[in-house]
Amino acid sequence: MTEILASEADLVEGTLSSFENRVDDTTSAKRAPWQQSMKAAIRSSRQLLEYVGLVGSNVVSDAAEREFPVFAPLEYVARMRKGDPADPLLSQVLAVSNEFTDVGGVEDPVGDGSAEIVPGLLQKYQRRALLITSGACAIHCRYCFRRHFPYSDAPTGMRGWAKALEAIEADSSLDEIILSGGDPLSVSDHVLEQLIERLNSFSHLKRIRVHTRFPVVIPSRVCDELLNWVQRSRCAVYFVLHFNHVAEIDSNVIAGLKQLRQAGATLLNQSVLLRGVNDSFEAQRDLCLKLVDHHVLPYYLHQLDLVRGATHFEVTDAQAQSIIESLRKALPGYAVPQLVREIAGQPHKTPL
Ligand SMILES: *Cc1c(COP(=O)(O)O)cnc(C)c1O
Numbered sequence: 001m002t003e004i005l006a007s008e009a010d011l012v013e014g015t016l017s018s019f020e021n022r023v024d025d026t027t028s029a030k031r032a033p034w035q036q037s038m039k040a041a042i043r044s045s046r047q048l049l050e051y052v053g054l055v056g057s058n059v060v061s062d063a064a065e066r067e068f069p070v071f072a073p074l075e076y077v078a079r080m081r082k083g084d085p086a087d088p089l090l091s092q093v094l095a096v097s098n099e100f101t102d103v104g105g106v107e108d109p110v111g112d113g114s115a116e117i118v119p120g121l122l123q124k125y126q127r128r129a130l131l132i133t134s135g136a137c138a139i140h141c142r143y144c145f146r147r148h149f150p151y152s153d154a155p156t157g158m159r160g161w162a163k164a165l166e167a168i169e170a171d172s173s174l175d176e177i178i179l180s181g182g183d184p185l186s187v188s189d190h191v192l193e194q195l196i197e198r199l200n201s202f203s204h205l206k207r208i209r210v211h212t213r214f215p216v217v218i219p220s221r222v223c224d225e226l227l228n229w230v231q232r233s234r235c236a237v238y239f240v241l242h243f244n245h246v247a248e249i250d251s252n253v254i255a256g257l258k259q260l261r262q263a264g265a266t267l268l269n270q271s272v273l274l275r276g277v278n279d280s281f282e283a284q285r286d287l288c289l290k291l292v293d294h295h296v297l298p299y300y301l302h303q304l305d306l307v308r309g310a311t312h313f314e315v316t317d318a319q320a321q322s323i324i325e326s327l328r329k330a331l332p333g334y335a336v337p338q339l340v341r342e343i344a345g346q347p348h349k350t351p352l
């Protein structure tokens with residue numbers, strides 16, 4: 001899995017260098033603030049433990065880090081409780097030895113390999129297709145079902161997406177394109193703007209959906225350049241954010257959400273139900289309420305995809321259903337997400 005390490009670093013670097021090439025005399029000081037955040041991110045468990053005051057913890061694993069590198073921007077790490085080994089944000093990013101003592105789990109639990117219709121374009125469901133826009137992410141989530149996905153094979157940039165764009169243009173049964181990855185917002189706005197413009201030129205498309213953790217992890221990613229293409233898009237723009245815990249929502253995050261909404265985007269959230277992170281009624285209630293307070297509708301609560309190395313995060317279906325049942329009693333209907341599991345080969349995500 002060392003290719004993931006190499007390709008991810010290259011993609012982050014690629015994003016940075018294409019940005020630099022565009023402006024001849026760009027120095028590192030002139031990088032967009034979010035690109036500087038990527039550059040300054042914490043890249044090892046040891047560094048991370050030092051930062052949160054937990055030096056000496058013996059749960060970390062070099063082998064797990066080699067398989068899937070640690071990557072956590074400081075803006076995110078700053079929201080962790082210092083000195084708390086069970087912090088719900090820390091648990092999402094720290095590479096631990098449990099990743100190797102897990103039993104079960106497969107490399108491609110959701111059948112992404114067989115859903116690829118042309119390089120970088122996946123279609124599993126009617127009307128919508130998913131473009132792997134970039135292999136790079138704002139953060140590395142240990143439970144990620146794409147931790148074994150061959151990112152390095154995914155083409156990026158207008159030239160890289162050419163085949164996928166031709167396929168989208170030729171298929172008038174599609175009315176929605178999902179930009180995913182990786183994280184599509186790891187691509188510079190200069191390039192995203194061209195992509196959005198091209199998608200908007202296909203008259204059968206009505207909606208563009210952006211699946212991203214950037215507004216959660218690096219709120220400064222919600223910059224004027226981004227807001228500009230959101231605002232100008234003919235197609236309705238949906239952001240599907242990925243908050244897992246209420247402690248991820250601070251005032252900078254809230255400011256970004258407000259700007260996205262003011263630019264005309266509709267905001268949804270998908271979470272993953274994770275043991276030790278958000279597997280209680282109280283954690284889900286607090287997250288869902290905070291989200292709807294800020295105009296973000298809880299969309300999906302995913303049962304974990306059983307990817308190799310992440311099964312220690314698993315929550316039983318019975319516990320998941322009991323949490324949802326308690327949420328239904330406590331919250332308005334629109335604040336309760338759909339509990340789903342992705343089953344390879346099914347025509348939609350499967351409600352539980
Ligand atoms: C999850 C997924 C979608 C989105 O499904 P919705 O139910 O519309 O949110 C679309 N395409 C692929 C390939 C997916 O994996």
Ligand code: SF4
Nearest residue numbers: 137140141144182213
């Ligand atoms: S941001 Fe999304 S794609 Fe990237 S590591 Fe996290 S869950 Fe996976």
